[in-house]
Amino acid sequence: MKSSERYIEDDNLSFAWIRAMRLVTVNRGGSEVAPLIVSVTGFDDGVVRENGAIRKVLDETLLALGKQQCSTVAGTIFPKSLWNPRQPRAQLFQRYEAILPKLRAGWRKNTRGLYFERLTRGGPKGAENQLQFVLSQATSRRGVRRSALQLAVFDPARDHSPSAQLGFPCLQHVTFAPTKRGLTVNAFYATQYLVERAYGNYLGICHLGQFAAHELGVPLARMTCFTGIAIRDVSIKHVKRVLDVGESELRSAEYKNNAAIGEEE
Numbered sequence: 001m002k003s004s005e006r007y008i009e010d011d012n013l014s015f016a017w018i019r020a021m022r023l024v025t026v027n028r029g030g031s032e033v034a035p036l037i038v039s040v041t042g043f044d045d046g047v048v049r050e051n052g053a054i055r056k057v058l059d060e061t062l063l064a065l066g067k068q069q070c071s072t073v074a075g076t077i078f079p080k081s082l083w084n085p086r087q088p089r090a091q092l093f094q095r096y097e098a099i100l101p102k103l104r105a106g107w108r109k110n111t112r113g114l115y116f117e118r119l120t121r122g123g124p125k126g127a128e129n130q131l132q133f134v135l136s137q138a139t140s141r142r143g144v145r146r147s148a149l150q151l152a153v154f155d156p157a158r159d160h161s162p163s164a165q166l167g168f169p170c171l172q173h174v175t176f177a178p179t180k181r182g183l184t185v186n187a188f189y190a191t192q193y194l195v196e197r198a199y200g201n202y203l204g205i206c207h208l209g210q211f212a213a214h215e216l217g218v219p220l221a222r223m224t225c226f227t228g229i230a231i232r233d234v235s236i237k238h239v240k241r242v243l244d245v246g247e248s249e250l251r252s253a254e255y256k257n258n259a260a261i262g263e264e265e
Contacts, residue, residue, distance in 0.1 A: 006035060011042030013206065014051035015253065017199045018246035024194060024232035025243065036192075036230040038202065040223045046210040048203070048223070051253075057245045058199060065196075065238060073200025077115045077171070078208040085214055092211075093120055093129060115171055115204070118153045134176065135215045149176040154190075171201070176212050182221030185209030189225065193233040201225065 005023060010016040016038050023033045042049035059069045075081070082095040096116065103114060120129045130151045137144050154172045170189050177184040187205045192198050206223045213220040236243075 006033060007037045007039070009039040009041065011040070012049045012051060012253070013040050013042075013199070013202055014054040014246070015250050016040050017194075017202065018054065018243070018250055020198065020230065021194060021232070021239075021243060021246070024230070025236060031232040032229055034229045036227045038198075038225045038227075040202065040206065041221070043206075043210075043220045046213055046220045048206040048210075050203075051246075051249050053249050054242070054246045055199075057242050061239060061242050062196070065234065067196050068200070070200040070203055073197055074204035074207055075116075077119075077201065077204025078211060079116055080207045080211075083211060089132070089135065089211075089215055093132065096120065113169070115153060115169065118155070118169065119151050119174065119208075122152065122155065135212065138176070138178075138216055146177060149178070150174065170197070174205070174208065176209075176216075178216070178218065179221060182219035183209060183213040183216060184222040184224065185212065185220070186224045186226065189227045191229045191231060192225075192227045194230050195232060195234040195239055198225075198227075198230070 008016055008019045010019060020033075020036060020038055023036070024031050040048060055070060059071075062069055079092075079096055082099075083092045100114075100117060104117075119131050122128065122130055134149050134151060137148055151174045152172075153169045153174070170191050172188045172190055174188075175186045177186060185205055185208060187201075189201070192201065202223065202225055205225060206220075209220045209223050
C-alpha cells in the first residue's frame, strides 16, 4: 500500500468512509491499515455533508449485527440532540449531566464512561469542564495560544490496565485549530473499528466541531481523524451490501463531478 493511500480527503463524510473501507477489503489483502488519516472538508453552515443512501444501508447493517447506529456512536462524542444553539452552552452541559447516569446504564460499553463525559470533566483546577475551559479561554481575549485548545480523553491513572480487552477509550485527544479559513477539529485514535465505530466517530467529531465553531463565532472548515490502527472488524460478507451501495454512490458522484467540470471547460 502506498503511503499516500493512507491519507483520505473528501468533502463528503460518507464518501470518505467508503474510501477508508476500500483499504481493508479483500482486494487489498488485509483487514488493517496503520496509520490512517481521514479528513472531511464539506460543511454547509456547519453541517457535514453525507450521502443518504450510504448512511441508510450502513445503519441497517449495524442494527442487523446488533451494533449501535451511527447517530448513537456520534452521540457519545457530542450529544447533538441536547444542544440548542440559541441558548448558552451551559444549558448543554447541564442537560448532559442530568441524563448521564441513564446513558452510562443504557449500553454495556458505556460502563467505563463516555467521550463527551471525559471532554467535559478533568480540566484544570477550578475549571473541571475541559470543553468550557478551552472555549472560554479562546473567547475571553485575543492572542490565546492555539496549543491551549486541546482536550484530553485518555487518563493514565484510570486507563493504563493489563486487561486484554478494555474497549474505552480508543479516542485519545481532541484539538481545535483556528485557521484563516475557519476552525479545524482534529482527533486522534489509538485504534478504531472501521465498521462498528468509524462512521459514527467521524460524525461525532464533526458535530463537536460544529458546536465549537458556533461558540467561537467562526465557520467549521475541516475535520481530521488520525488513527494509529484502523481495523475492519466485520467480515466482508456482512458489509458487502454497504460496500456495493457505497461504491455505486461514489462512482455516480464522481461521474457528475467530472461532467460538471467538462461543462465548465
